Amino acid sequence: MKTSLKNILIAGPLFLAVFLFSACSDAPEINDSLLDGNVIFDPSLYAPEDYLVSAKYPNPSAEDLDKHILIASHGYSASTFEWQEFVDWSADADYRVSSLLLDGHGRSYEDFKASKWEDWRAAIIREFELLENLGYTKISFVGSSTSGALLLELMETGYFDKHVKPKNIFFVDPIVVPTAKLQTIVDIVGPMLVYLEVDQPAEEDKYWYRFRPYQTINELNEVIQKVRKGLEKGIVAPSGTFIKSFHSKFDPTASTTSTVLIYKGLRLSDGNKIAVQLMDSEIHVFTRLSLRPSVSALERSNQQDVFAQMAARLN
Amino acid sequence: MKNYFLFILLFYTGIVEAQQFNVGIRLQKTHQMYWENGVSAQYSFANFKPDRLFVGFDFVTSRLGTAFNSNALKQDSYIFSGSWHFFKKRQVHLVGRLNTGYLTTDLEADIFAQLPSSAFLLAPEFGLNYSPKQLPFSLNTGIGFYVNMLEESKTPGTFQPLYYHLTLYYKLFENKK
Numbered sequence: 029m030k031t032s033l034k035n036i037l038i039a040g041p042l043f044l045a046v047f048l049f050s051a052c053s054d055a056p057e058i059n060d061s062l063l064d065g066n067v068i069f070d071p072s073l074y075a076p077e078d079y080l081v082s083a084k085y086p087n088p089s090a091e092d093l094d095k096h097i098l099i100a101s102h103g104y105s106a107s108t109f110e111w112q113e114f115v116d117w118s119a120d121a122d123y124r125v126s127s128l129l130l131d132g133h134g135r136s137y138e139d140f141k142a143s144k145w146e147d148w149r150a151a152i153i154r155e156f157e158l159l160e161n162l163g164y165t166k167i168s169f170v171g172s173s174t175s176g177a178l179l180l181e182l183m184e185t186g187y188f189d190k191h192v193k194p195k196n197i198f199f200v201d202p203i204v205v206p207t208a209k210l211q212t213i214v215d216i217v218g219p220m221l222v223y224l225e226v227d228q229p230a231e232e233d234k235y236w237y238r239f240r241p242y243q244t245i246n247e248l249n250e251v252i253q254k255v256r257k258g259l260e261k262g263i264v265a266p267s268g269t270f271i272k273s274f275h276s277k278f279d280p281t282a283s284t285t286s287t288v289l290i291y292k293g294l295r296l297s298d299g300n301k302i303a304v305q306l307m308d309s310e311i312h313v314f315t316r317l318s319l320r321p322s323v324s325a326l327e328r329s330n331q332q333d334v335f336a337q338m339a340a341r342l343n
Numbered sequence: 344m345k346n347y348f349l350f351i352l353l354f355y356t357g358i359v360e361a362q363q364f365n366v367g368i369r370l371q372k373t374h375q376m377y378w379e380n381g382v383s384a385q386y387s388f389a390n391f392k393p394d395r396l397f398v399g400f401d402f403v404t405s406r407l408g409t410a411f412n413s414n415a416l417k418q419d420s421y422i423f424s425g426s427w428h429f430f431k432k433r434q435v436h437l438v439g440r441l442n443t444g445y446l447t448t449d450l451e452a453d454i455f456a457q458l459p460s461s462a463f464l465l466a467p468e469f470g471l472n473y474s475p476k477q478l479p480f481s482l483n484t485g486i487g488f489y490v491n492m493l494e495e496s497k498t499p500g501t502f503q504p505l506y507y508h509l510t511l512y513y514k515l516f517e518n519k520k
Contacts, residue, residue, distance in 0.1 A: 205500035209491050212375040212503045260413040283500025293414040
């Protein structure tokens with residue numbers, strides 16, 4: 029009995045280790061129909077003037093400078109496609125939308141794998157400072173998912189103390205804690221998994237990375253942990269900035285608890301709490317409906333509601 | 344009053360029948376999440392697998408951890424456990440343990456009333472127990488994994504799976520026969 033118990037105690041972990049290592053994946057098989065490959069890139073890389081206000085108006089007139097600019101930034105593994113519906117929706121608006129591509133995104137699997145969260149954040153800072161240096165004073169942000177965390181990180185570190193204060197910061201399904209329970213142990217199991225493959229429709233393969241290297245998930249975990257700890261201590265928003273977080277009630281990617289933590293830990297400069305609106309939705313980044321397999325009237329209504337609320341504060 | 348005496352009677356009867364009754368403090372960290380600390384008790388029967396089978400109860404809370412004097416969420420876990428000590432004659436035991444219980448999170452504001460704030464707990468755990476015979480203390484450490492029993496978006500985001508704990512027990516009663 030004792031011998032068999034010892035055998036189990038020794039052989040069990042050995043068997044598990046062999047199983048895990050044999051289950052290791054090498055590099056993913058990437059074909060040319062995927063954003064991960066070396067053929068399809070985010071269109072903003074070819075024509076930045078169609079996406080970035082700083083590129084489209086390098087010498088803005090006084091009339092241009094009087095316009096309100098909304099910097100829209102997407103989430104982890106996504107691309108400028110995520111905010112394209114709002115850009116199209118705003119075609120006739122008085123404000124302008126600068127839809128940026130986070131560094132490391134919209135390129136190739138290898139570019140993504142090599143990127144750090146600081147690289148993702150760099151694209152936000154770059155466009156903001158270009159606009160600031162051009163003379164814009166009315167600048168707002170909308171950040172979905174990971175960009176919510178990146179904007180919180182900028183506030184946590186006091187970045188805006190020496191810059192133009194944003195008029196508004198909107199969060200759409202911001203991530204501070206993940207919904208997927210296994211995401212927090214990727215630093216342990218990641219080297220064995222190498223990457224995670226997301227089962228997404230073929231059309232989405234052109235706009236979202238299908239393969240997510242574990243290194244990038246670790247980067248994501250690092251920035252959201254930093255932000256969570258910052259919120260635990262307390263973060264104060266830039267002077268005069270209005271902040272609102274919109275979150276799906278049952279977000280499958282960025283736990284709705286994220287918005288609870290933001291509500292608790294982030295204060296407006298006057299000491300008041302931020303605004304929050306929970307959406308009757310079970311999709312992540314509910315403002316992006318294009319390419320969804322089916323869209324209900326409620327989901328359309330949620331999107332239009334948020335678009336209208338943001339627009340109202342940009343005019 | 345009658346119930347009180349009945350409780351006392353059962354309690355002391357239980358102690359007399361105990362092989363071991365330990366109480367202690369528990370320090371717990373969830374991987375990439377909160378510190379949740381609290382109290383722990385475990386009991387071994389004198390007449391059934393003494394010093395091998397333990398039943399226990401733990402209460403851990405972020406109020407005594409990360410949420411102390413911070414904006415972290417206040418969450419409490421009530422955990423019942425059964426554990427089996429291997430190599431009981433040695434000072435260091437290998438411990439296999441199964442935990443079950445309930446976690447509740449205080450989301451505080453009314454606007455969050457509709458969000459998930461609780462979860463049932465089920466966690467297998469492995470660990471070590473160091474119990475020097477000459478001292479009335481034992482040190483227990485373990486690493487466990489909460490099995491998610493609901494759709495992930497229907498549990499609080501602060502409920503994450505991997506945790507480790509360190510528990511220091513005082514042997515309130517030990518039958519040395």
